[in-house]
Amino acid sequence: MKHTKKLLALALAAxxxxxxxxxxxxxxxxxxxxxxxAASGEADWPVRVRDVDILEAPQRVLSLSxxxxxxxxxxxxxxxxxxxxxxxxxPAGEVQKRQRCGxxxxxxxxxxxxxxxxxxxxxxxxxxxxxIWFQQQDIPVLVLERAGSLEELRxxxxxxxxxxxxNLSGRNHxxxxxxxxxxxxxxxxGYSDGTHPRAILLRQMGYxxxxxxxFEGSLLEELGFVNDAAAYxxxxxxxEDVADLEPDVxxxxxxxxxxxxxxxxxxxxxxxxxNDKIMNVxxxxxxxxxxxxxxxxxxxxxxxxxxx
Numbered sequence: 221m222k223h224t225k226k227l228l229a230l231a232l233a234a235x236x237x238x239x240x241x242x243x244x245x246x247x248x249x250x251x252x253x254x255x256x257x258a259a260s261g262e263a264d265w266p267v268r269v270r271d272v273d274i275l276e277a278p279q280r281v282l283s284l285s286x287x288x289x290x291x292x293x294x295x296x297x298x299x300x301x302x303x304x305x306x307x308x309x310x311p312a313g314e315v316q317k318r319q320r321c322g323x324x325x326x327x328x329x330x331x332x333x334x335x336x337x338x339x340x341x342x343x344x345x346x347x348x349x350x351x352i353w354f355q356q357q358d359i360p361v362l363v364l365e366r367a368g369s370l371e372e373l374r375x376x377x378x379x380x381x382x383x384x385x386x387n388l389s390g391r392n393h394x395x396x397x398x399x400x401x402x403x404x405x406x407x408x409x410g411y412s413d414g415t416h417p418r419a420i421l422l423r424q425m426g427y428x429x430x431x432x433x434x435f436e437g438s439l440l441e442e443l444g445f446v447n448d449a450a451a452y453x454x455x456x457x458x459x460e461d462v463a464d465l466e467p468d469v470x471x472x473x474x475x476x477x478x479x480x481x482x483x484x485x486x487x488x489x490x491x492x493x494x495n496d497k498i499m500n501v502x503x504x505x506x507x508x509x510x511x512x513x514x515x516x517x518x519x520x521x522x523x524x525x526x527x528x
Contacts, residue, residue, distance in 0.1 A: 264386025269379050272360045278339035278384055282332065283308065284324045285343035287508030288364065289315060291377065292341075294511040295397055297384050303335055310510075329353060339383065343508075366509060368435055370442070373509055374398050404514040405442050408521030412444035417468035417524060419445035420457075423503060425476050426486065427457040436506050443521045445469070466490050469497040469524045476500070499523045 266275045280302040283289040289308040292301050298311075303319040319335055322328035324342045327350040340346075340354055340361040354361050362383050367373035381394030419440050421430040430436035432450035440447045448467045449457045457465065470481060470492040478498045481487050492498055501520060505513040521527070 262388050264389050267382055267387050267390070269362055269383045272362045272383070274339065274360055274362075274383055277386060280335060280337050280339075281384065282321055282335070282337045282340045283342070284321070284327075284340060284346070285508075286310065287343050287366075287510050288341045288380065290508060290510035290512065291380055292384075295377075295381065295393070297381075300384060303332070303337060310512075327353070332357075341380065341383065366507075369438065370402075374402075376509070377401070401511060401514045404518045405439075408518045409442060409444045411521050411525035411527050413525070415525075416444055416446050418448045418466060419469045419471065419524065420448045420465075420467045421501075422470060422472040422476055422481075423455060424473075425480060425484070427459050427462075428455055429457055431455055431457070435509075439506075439517060443517060443524075445524070462486060467492045468495070469499070471499050471501050471520055473503040474500050497524065 265277060266273060268274075279300060281292070281297075281300045282303040283292060283301055284305045286305070286308045289301065289304050290310050292298055293311055293314060298314055301314075301318060303321045304315050305323050306320050307323060308315045308318075319331055320328070321331045321335075324344050325347055327346070329350075337359055340359055342361070342363050343366055345351075345363055345365075346354070346361060351361060362379070364376040364379060367376055377398050378391065378394035381397065382390035384390065385393055421436055421440060423429060429449045430440065430447065431452040431454060432447060433453045434455060437447045437450060441450075448465060452458055465486070468491045470487065470490075472478070472481060478500065481498055482493050487493050499520065501516055502512075505516050
């Protein structure tokens, strides 16, 4: 009798397991991140990003660069940011609530010790003594240096997502997010309608502009412009070739006024001035390579191509 009851119990358990499995399959839900990872044969954690091993999902992140801080908040990961650098200023309402911890070159270790950080991210290498100090605290440090191309920038965004969300979840989120950013570039380029106006991006009044060896210069071309300074290097146009400088549109940093450009002997004769195609842009978004950079690029394209 005991043997029969035992067999009956085993049979009922097997039927219950099959029923539960069928319910899960029929529900159409993906389940938790770990379940999704297991189904693919890959676990989210631990993850190795570049040369940094992260054992579990970071919950308290210290962001030591304004650009990485912007990236984290815009990617929907701002809730994990517990500390920021003294230079972080965007999004203003959020960074004001976070612990200030010095700068990438001068860490305020006293402020760091008051927090329970489990990951540090930055866009520039830390001073050696600070890096050693974080290693002694067993806090991983991930450095995503400023990109020199769109592919490098894409990898920065993907690696940041991997570091906070793990192998599978991070890859899916990072790739989806990058597609949105790239979509803004493609939208901007689509406004050209086959035209390719000549453009320059002025950083300093006169001849200080984005040349062919700069990331900013390549972004002009991504939008369908012909970079008038493409043949030059180091953010400097050769003044001896000023007669060849004939931009149809001028983008200039906010420290350069439009009136200053219009009154300049260099630019008075060019089409951009004659047709009132001069636009001020915030160059800090290019330095930080933040998501706002893509929005700025889209606005530049709309201005140049006359899109409302």
